[in-house]
Amino acid sequence: MTDTTVARSAASARPAAAPTRKPWLASRRNLERALPWLVVIGLFLVWEVGVRAFSVPQFVLPAPSVIFESMWKWRVPILDNAWQTLFTTAVGFGIAIVFGLVTGVLIGSSSLIYNGLYPVLIGFNSIPKVAVVPILVIWFGIGTVPAIITAFLISFFPILVNVATGIATVEPELRDVLRALGARRRDIILKVGLPRAMPYFFASLKVAITVAFVGSIIAETVASNKGIGHLMMVASSRFDVPLVFAGLLVTALMGVAMYIVANIVERRMTGWATRGMDGGMSAPQG
Amino acid sequence: MSHFVELDNITLRYGGEDTGTVALEGATLRVARGEFVAVVGPSGCGKSTLMKALSGLWPVNAGTVIVAGREVARPLEIVGMAFQNATLLPWRTTLDNVMLPLEIVQPHRGRLRRHRAEYEARARDLLKLVGLAGFEQKFPWQLSGGMQQRASLCRALIHEPELLILDEPFGALDMFTREELWGVMQDLWMTKRPTVILVTHDLREAVYLADRVHVMSARPGRMVHARTVDLARPRTLEGTYTASFTAITQELREHISHARAAA
Ligand SMILES: Nc1ncnc2c1ncn2[C@@H]1O[C@H](COP(=O)(O)OP(=O)(O)OP(=O)(O)O)[C@@H](O)[C@H]1O
Ligand SMILES: [Mg+2]
Numbered sequence: 001m002t003d004t005t006v007a008r009s010a011a012s013a014r015p016a017a018a019p020t021r022k023p024w025l026a027s028r029r030n031l032e033r034a035l036p037w038l039v040v041i042g043l044f045l046v047w048e049v050g051v052r053a054f055s056v057p058q059f060v061l062p063a064p065s066v067i068f069e070s071m072w073k074w075r076v077p078i079l080d081n082a083w084q085t086l087f088t089t090a091v092g093f094g095i096a097i098v099f100g101l102v103t104g105v106l107i108g109s110s111s112l113i114y115n116g117l118y119p120v121l122i123g124f125n126s127i128p129k130v131a132v133v134p135i136l137v138i139w140f141g142i143g144t145v146p147a148i149i150t151a152f153l154i155s156f157f158p159i160l161v162n163v164a165t166g167i168a169t170v171e172p173e174l175r176d177v178l179r180a181l182g183a184r185r186r187d188i189i190l191k192v193g194l195p196r197a198m199p200y201f202f203a204s205l206k207v208a209i210t211v212a213f214v215g216s217i218i219a220e221t222v223a224s225n226k227g228i229g230h231l232m233m234v235a236s237s238r239f240d241v242p243l244v245f246a247g248l249l250v251t252a253l254m255g256v257a258m259y260i261v262a263n264i265v266e267r268r269m270t271g272w273a274t275r276g277m278d279g280g281m282s283a284p285q286g
Numbered sequence: 287m288s289h290f291v292e293l294d295n296i297t298l299r300y301g302g303e304d305t306g307t308v309a310l311e312g313a314t315l316r317v318a319r320g321e322f323v324a325v326v327g328p329s330g331c332g333k334s335t336l337m338k339a340l341s342g343l344w345p346v347n348a349g350t351v352i353v354a355g356r357e358v359a360r361p362l363e364i365v366g367m368a369f370q371n372a373t374l375l376p377w378r379t380t381l382d383n384v385m386l387p388l389e390i391v392q393p394h395r396g397r398l399r400r401h402r403a404e405y406e407a408r409a410r411d412l413l414k415l416v417g418l419a420g421f422e423q424k425f426p427w428q429l430s431g432g433m434q435q436r437a438s439l440c441r442a443l444i445h446e447p448e449l450l451i452l453d454e455p456f457g458a459l460d461m462f463t464r465e466e467l468w469g470v471m472q473d474l475w476m477t478k479r480p481t482v483i484l485v486t487h488d489l490r491e492a493v494y495l496a497d498r499v500h501v502m503s504a505r506p507g508r509m510v511h512a513r514t515v516d517l518a519r520p521r522t523l524e525g526t527y528t529a530s531f532t533a534i535t536q537e538l539r540e541h542i543s544h545a546r547a548a549a
Contacts, residue, residue: 173373180341181390181445182363191389195377272377272425 062242067249070242077231082250085216085228088144089258092151093212100156100208101201104163108197109189114164125157130218137223147219147227154215155208162204166197199273202266209258217251288355290319290481291340291449296349297506298332298339309335311506313349319448322475322482324496326489326538328546332507333485334370337453340483341365353449363391366447368455370485372434374426380437381422384409387445394445412440415470417463431458436467443474450482456491465523468494472520489535489542490526493517499534501541504548511541 044064050056051063058066071078107114129150136146170192178188220229228247235243298310309332317323325333338344339351342358342365351358353365366387374383388394388405398405413419416436426434439455456464472495475482486492492499493515501511515534517525525531 173369173371174375176338176343177367177369177373177375177386178390180343180361180365180367181387182361182365183390187390191386192375195375198377270377272427 059239059241062245066242067245070240071246071249074243074246078228078246078250081226081228081231081247082254084144084226085147085213085220085251086254088147088220088227089151089209089212089216089254092148092215093155093209095148095152096156096159096208096212097205099152100159100204101163103156104160104197104201105167105189105194107160108164108167109185109193114168121157121160129154129215130222133219133222136219142223142225144224144226146223147216147229150219151212151215154218155212158204158207158211159201162200163197166200167193170196199266199270202262202270205262205266206259209262210255213251213255213258289316289352290321290354291315291317291483292350292352293336293340294350294352296339296346296351298335298344299347300335308506310339310346311508313502313508315500315509317481317483319481320479322484322495322497324484324486324492324499325502326486326492326499326542327502327507328504328542329487331502331505331545333502334453336502336507337367337451337483337485341367341451362449364448365451366442366445366449366480367451368435368439368442368453370453370457372426372431372438374434374437374441376426379423379425380413380418380429381406381409383426383437384413384440384444386441391445409440409444412443413437416440416467432460432463435459436463439467446478446480448480450480452482452484454485454487457487464488464491469523471495476519489538492538493531493534494521494523494526499538501538501545503545510545511538513538 048063048065051061062070103117107117132153133146133150136149140146140149167189174192174196175188178192183191216227217229220227221233224230228251232244232247235241235247293313293315296310296313297308299306299308301307313332313336315323315325315336325336327333335344339346340353340358342351342353342361345359353362374380375386378386385398385405388398394405410419410422413422416439418433418436418440421429421433421437426437429437435455435458439452442450442452442455456467459467468491475495482495484492484495489499496515499513499515500509501513502508503510513534517531
């Protein structure tokens with residue numbers, strides 16, 4: 001009887017001491033942090049080995065090492081064009097934020113405007129934006145403006161829908177708190193609707209910023225003389241496949257960077273919605 | 287004689303003509319200025335609905351609601367309301383939640399920016415009064431249910447309304463905190479003399495606080511009995527165990543069980 005108790009307490013003592021001896025990666029937090037990097041590195045490794053093992057020709061699929069080499073070789077034009085893309089995306093995205101917020105508030109707070117405008121917006125959103133670019137070129141010529149407008153057109157919709165949803169779904173109880181004080185409609189939107197919609201708004205920014213990139217690059221490939229999209233078009237017309245891939249990689253990097261910025265802003269601004277849990281993403285596992 | 291609050295023969299229906307729920311039918315209530323009235327009745331009989339009609343949050347289908355001499359068509363600024371649920375805004379700290387009415391109701395709204403310190407002190411005093419000192423900067427989800435309810439009570443009081451509508455404000459509290467807050471409430475009422483309409487399930491609470499207790503019937507709700515409480519003020523907790531006190535609660539209890547049986 002006593003023996004088993006001793007044995008059990010010895011057994012339970014072991015795991016308690018274990019964490020100090022655990023390797024760095026074994027801690028769940030560190031693993032979660034390192035995982036994306038490990039996946040990317042693993043992907044590149046498999047890619048590199050695969051390309052070499054089956055000796056895939058470079059104009060079909062260049063190996064990562066070749067892509068990085070090309071990236072370094074063309075670093076000046078790449079940076080130059082990436083900057084252009086970043087600029088058009090940021091401007092288009094900025095306009096989308098303002099427009100999406102304002103129309104989102106209007107649509108979310110009035111069922112009249114909602115019923116009148118929503119079907120039109122849905123229809124508009126269903127139009128593939130590539131089809132719009134030629135029209136923009138006719139109106140504004142080739143260059144920066146069509147790219148900005150395409151980035152805007154493609155990214156305002158998720159913002160608008162989210163803000164409208166956030167405002168339209170305010171709990172009647174919270175609205176009543178303000179109404180009971182004799183608050184006017186404007187006060188209710190400002191003090192309850194908008195704060196309540198903020199988590200939706202910031203969540204939508206993460207989606208919107210990535211699609212804004214897609215918009216810019218689509219416009220650049222079709223009608224521009226600058227930008228990452230244009231660079232990739234030129235490279236592919238010269239059969240410089242490594243440079244095309246370098247362009248893709250840079251685009252992906254910019255997308256991820258923007259996403260991270262949007263994510264940080266979101267956490268700063270809407271801590272109340274995630275109830276102060278650090279790392280909203282890893283929360284479900286507790 | 288005209289009353290401060292006059293609900294006359296009101297009917298209130300949630301939803302459509304024939305499919306909806308009739309929550310109130312023929313409810314009549316008159317409250318004089320400065321009076322403290324309690325409303326009791328079986329669960330689901332329409333007490334919260336009565337408060338919504340009274341505050342102008344929900345339009346009545348028939349009858350009239352008059353507050354301060356005017357027919358209530360929309361919510362009034364002179365009303366302070368504490369809901370059955372705490373309904374604090376989750377993105378605001380406790381202090382900011384309590385100060386919310388000051389951002390809406392005149393003349394505070396116009397004065398708030400320049401007299402912020404003074405108003406903040408008032409909010410802190412109120413929070414201290416209900417035992418929430420030290421929780422000013424906490425968010426609602428960091429408070430317990432009872433603490434949230436106490437904060438919402440402060441929010442109803444902060445702009446010193448002429449008419450206080452309290453829907454089970456002490457419902458989620460333990461008996462000791464509740465009894466303590468009865469004392470706070472009585473002091474407040476005796477010094478400021480607002481008109482108070484209190485919904486409660488607790489008959490001791492009703493009799494301790496109110497000048498008059500109204501009993502409602504089961505749904506569709508209307509007033510079936512009114513009992514004037516002529517005990518001297520200030521009332522004490524010991525007083526709630528005296529024979530004259532328990533006689534009143536006993537009488538009310540019987541009326542409520544009749545109302546329940548009639549349903
Ligand atoms: N928003 C609503 N829509 C439809 N029906 C409602 C609504 N609110 C309340 N009711 C109905 O009206 C009736 C009265 O509800 P009310 O909330 O006024 O009861 P109550 O007396 O406050 O009950 P309790 O003591 O449990 O709080 C109930 O039958 C309820 O189902
Ligand atoms: Mg109720």
